[in-house]
Amino acid sequence: MATAQRILTDEMIKAIKAYFPRYPTRQAVTLPALHIVNDRLRYVPLQAVVEIAELLELHPAEVQDTLSFYGFFKQDKPHGNTRAWVCRSIACALRGGEETLEYLCDKAGVEPGQTSADGRLTLEFAECLGACDFAPCMLAGKTLHKDLTREKCDDFLRSLE
16 A cells, blocks of 8 residues: 655754643644644645644644634645635624625635636635724635625636736
């Protein structure tokens, strides 16, 4: 049987091990380790789960439990270069959040949760971004887009080109 190709790079392993002194147990490093892999690969493939488990001296099921608890991580394929969440909490919904998501999806040619054909954008909905004062809003990467209008959505999409 062929051996699976290694997913974790030396740099990822070093970054994960840097957390060891900061946490009381190796198991507590699971979430930071998942974030490290996700940040570099834009998803966490099953082989990475196995390798993280080995590094943390855990069973793969323990790492998978943490991964599957959070909707943030994708496991089947990488998300787009930019991953954007449009809020659909009550405040955003009342100020057009659902329509904003629908508009962005139409313009990008995707359904919520999908990645554009060019791989530039994954559009998703968020239950709450905690920015009700700026409804409707969207978190794209680490940038909060506030008081969204169609014009602001168009500007955002153009910025990805």
